[in-house]
Amino acid sequence: MKIHVLAQKTGLTPPTIRYYEKEGLLTIRHVVRGENNYRDYTEEAVEHLQFIKRVQKVGFTLMEIKAVMEEKKGSKLEISRSIELLREKMIEMDSRKLELEQAQALLSRMLANKRALLKEKG
Amino acid sequence: MKIHVLAQKTGLTPPTIRYYEKEGLLTIRHVVRGENNYRDYTEEAVEHLQFIKRVQKVGFTLMEIKAVMEEKKGSKLEISRSIELLREKMIEMDSRKLELEQAQALLSRMLANKRALLKEKG
DNA sequence: ATAAACTATAAAGTATACTTTAAGGTCAAG
DNA sequence: CTTGACCTTAAAGTATACTTTATAGTTTAT
Numbered sequence: 001m002k003i004h005v006l007a008q009k010t011g012l013t014p015p016t017i018r019y020y021e022k023e024g025l026l027t028i029r030h031v032v033r034g035e036n037n038y039r040d041y042t043e044e045a046v047e048h049l050q051f052i053k054r055v056q057k058v059g060f061t062l063m064e065i066k067a068v069m070e071e072k073k074g075s076k077l078e079i080s081r082s083i084e085l086l087r088e089k090m091i092e093m094d095s096r097k098l099e100l101e102q103a104q105a106l107l108s109r110m111l112a113n114k115r116a117l118l119k120e121k122g
Numbered sequence: 123m124k125i126h127v128l129a130q131k132t133g134l135t136p137p138t139i140r141y142y143e144k145e146g147l148l149t150i151r152h153v154v155r156g157e158n159n160y161r162d163y164t165e166e167a168v169e170h171l172q173f174i175k176r177v178q179k180v181g182f183t184l185m186e187i188k189a190v191m192e193e194k195k196g197s198k199l200e201i202s203r204s205i206e207l208l209r210e211k212m213i214e215m216d217s218r219k220l221e222l223e224q225a226q227a228l229l230s231r232m233l234a235n236k237r238a239l240l241k242e243k244g
Numbered sequence: 245a246t247a248a249a250c251t252a253t254a255a256a257g258t259a260t261a262c263t264t265t266a267a268g269g270t271c272a273a274g
Numbered sequence: 275c276t277t278g279a280c281c282t283t284a285a286a287g288t289a290t291a292c293t294t295t296a297t298a299g300t301t302t303a304t
Contacts, residue, residue, distance in 0.1 A: 038251055058225040079240050086233045093222050100215050103180040111208045118201050
């Protein structure tokens with residue numbers, strides 16, 4: 001499929017998709033070039049970009065995503081490294097959940113204060 | 123207290139603290155100037171910077187923090203705006219927790235795959 | 245066949261949140 | 275009374291993740 005189709009399917013823009021490719025987040029499994037030099041994307045690209053969006057939202061940088069990505073082809077050492085990275089990230093995500101809950105408690109108190117303030121004034 | 127003391131207490135650096143001030147995140151309640159033009163921080167500044175760190179970690183931008191900050195002095199309209207912002211943020215944080223959990227499930231599967239791969243090879 | 249809509253590249257620009265640099269003033273210790 | 279550790283400012287630099295711009299080739303529709 002062409003870039004704008006992939007863009008529609010993933011909710012990204014063509015420049016963003018090209019940027020990701022430039023940064024090494026898309027491989028031969030995701031894009032090839034046609035005769036006209038246009039990019040031709042596989043179905044795997046759709047899933048892959050959705051994966052990127054999802055983990056990026058929870059705090060992975062593009063470089064971390066790239067590091068974790070190197071899957072099938074990796075040597076034992078590379079796999080071990082990405083397991084290590086994944087484990088660290090899981091722990092990081094646990095603390096992030098905790099931080100979120102603590103911050104929510106904090107904001108909830110602020111919200112109550114502000115509502116009280118508004119009642120006072122209004 | 124002087125800037126490096128505040129820095130130690132909060133785990134920030136003096137340039138970062140000055141930067142926050144420049145961006146309007148510190149007020150008269152947090153800093154005043156001494157005769158020598160040195161900044162003199164109140165205890166409230168410690169708490170405030172800790173607050174900033176905490177909510178920033180969960181996705182607030184500095185400008186959002188600034189918007190929520192305007193507390194005591196706010197007009198009814200300003201209070202209403204910051205209540206609205208806080209409510210949006212609470213909802214956003216709920217989805218973020220969900221995203222975290224979904225991403226963890228995803229990573230957990232990836233981790234299992236990689237471990238299996240390692241076992242195969244090793 | 246020509247205009248609109250798409251594709252390509254490289255390079256510059258943007259936003260956020262800092263950090264670093266440069267150049268200088270102030271203060272405490274020996 | 276000077277040395278070293280602090281303080282000040284303004285401005286430039288950095289990292290991340292894009293977006294925008296400029297320039298040009300290709301495809302699709304009428």
